[in-house]
Amino acid sequence: MKKVLAVIMILALGLLTAACSAPKENGQEPESVVVGFSQLGAESSWRIANTRSVEEAAKEYGFGLMMENANQKQAKQIDAIRSFIAYQVDVIAFSPIVETGWDNVLGEARQAGIPVILVDRTVESKDSGLYTAYIGADFYAEGRRAGEYLIRKADALGAEHMNIAEISGTIDSTPMRERQRGFMDVISRDARFTVVDSICGDFLRSMGEECMRELLNRHGRDGIDVIYSHNDSMTLGALTVLEKEGIDSGKEMILITVDGEKEAVDALKAGKINCVVQCTPNLGGDVMKLVQKLKDGEAVGGVYHPEEGMFCDFDDLTDPAVEGF
């Protein structure tokens, strides 16, 4: 009854994706499980691929999916979660744009008895019981990989000193915090490296361009040896500026980026980017697997990290395994 009510309300509001509105092969029964998914935005190719992955997985599992895209606004995510609670969805999945400010709304979901799966990013709270499970990348390990690459590169170049400028993702988001922390933990003990600036590009390509222009204004082309950018979209934006300025990225300036989208991997193969730390957007299958377990009454909990690696200019980039999403 609960599910039937949810499906009717969702259909009435026109919010349901194709995954839920398609009739099931064996009849007109509504889906037995409805998942409410609050996506944080569409800021990058990564995010778009991530949304697709969740939609496709829901379809594959035959779950109804009620999805709301918050266009980078935390308030919209809170509203979406409240609407999922009102519709009595079976499971709430959501990717929090930043880590803080979720206690009240997640407390309401708990009160309503709806399990919450965090997707991609996590939340910071004193209350450890606000969510059931977290599925997302180990962003700290990604930051460390970026730092380890830089040390290897500096060794190979015999560099005595390198000035690093960081283009960070959304302030207080999990990937921003952890990619920065992992990177700093690796490089800060090495006296060859100085972080001369850190500027926020909000994971957006347009902002990556702006940040790069600003960094060149502040430090000049000779004042920056390395760009560490928290995602490919911003890196590709920065690359446009470097190309316009005639700066030979990959040689004159080292570029380290995170995600692994096709355009960035192609730029790595072309020698314009030096290192691409992988972060997979394909989390949908793991999310729906957990939803299935919850449906089956199995115990679910903890943190799930997908396996990830790194591609860089020390690798054989002709290897067919070197490819982006």
Ligand code: AHR
């Ligand atoms: O949270 C994952 C990050 O968010 C990805 O690295 C980035 O591209 C996205 O916008």
